[in-house]
Amino acid sequence: MSCAPLASGSSRFDLGVWRGLDDIRDKITVPVGRVLRIASSGSSGTSLRLRVNWLYRPEEAEGGRKSFYGQQELLASDHIDDGIPIASALGCCRVHALQQYMQLRDEGKLTDADFYSRYLYKSDARTFEPEMVPVHCLCELPFNPEKPMSQCSACGEWYHHECLLQQYGPSSLPAATAAAIADPQQQQLQQQHQQLQQHESSWMCPLCSRALHDTQQQQQQQQQQQLEVQSAMGSAVTQHAQQAWPQDLWPAVK
Ligand SMILES: [Zn+2]
Ligand SMILES: [Zn+2]
Structure with missing residues (x-):
């Protein structure tokens, strides 16, 4: 998914207008949205406006940031705004699936403009999809x-x-x-x-x-018990044999 970080005029994302990507590099709260459409507006038709599908920061979603969210994690949402001035688009960023993001990380190819998304946030209902996660x-x-x-x-x-x-x-x-x-x-x-x-x-x-x-301990104990039982049985058989046979029939010990 190719996305653009935006500073929109809407109340939810009213962060002012950044001067450029260098200015926002340390500010992790810059809004990120997917541009769905670019349309002209105004009487002369010269003003370009964007239709944007916002991606939420975990802090903006119900329940806030939890320990399992990564710093570069965004939540896909069903929140769409029209009429965003094109001038508020600051540049391009990339939002990956988690597996793809990790692959790029392992290859050392991530930049500040790389994000990932794995959950969908329904902004009006304040619920997440999927409801159950591993x-x-x-x-x-x-x-x-x-x-x-x-x-x-x-x-x-x-x-x-x-x-x-x-x-x-x-x-x-x-x-x-x-x-x-x-x-x-x-x-x-x-x-x-x-x-x-x-x-x-x-x-x-x-x-x-x-x-x-x-x-392993149980096996050792069982082996020990078996050895003890065998030893006791051997001893009993020997005693029994010694008792059953008349002493003079035993071979003489030399
Ligand atoms: Zn743990
Ligand atoms: Zn285990």
Whole structure:
């Protein structure tokens, strides 16, 4: 989707007129809208006006900004305004699907004018679509591309590193990730850290680690009990045999 950041005159988006893209680079509240149509208006027909479908900042939607929203996340909306002066269009930006945005991020191709959108906000009803979204981790929140996660090789669930740290401490993290977090000055480890977000194949989440540990302990206990039972049975059979057979029939010990 190709979009234009706009400073419109409508009350909701009344942020004044920016002088240019350089001026807005540090201001993350500049409105973003998708230009649906450009039409001429006025008696002479020389004034160009835009029909714009706005994308909302999470702060502007019901419930405000939550921890799973990324800084560059926008909400597609059903809010359309007509008659926006073309002079209020500041330039072009790009709004991607989340997967495409992450691919560009991994390739180092993102700019300040790159955004992503995954939810639709119905501005009048103040509801979201879809109503149900996949959630992950101990925090049971949707994915946030700015928060590093690891996938458990046993259960397949994704966990935020910060949630693992808070709940279970550094030992619960994949080893190289823990090392990179502990010493972020080491660039090599940082690079490993980034790669490991995608290529951890042997890490197990604390819940699966604990389940595996419990299972191994149970197996050890069962094996120990079996050995004890076998040993006791062997001893009983020997005693029984010794009692059943007359002592003089046993081979003489030399
Ligand atoms: Zn979490
Ligand atoms: Zn697991």
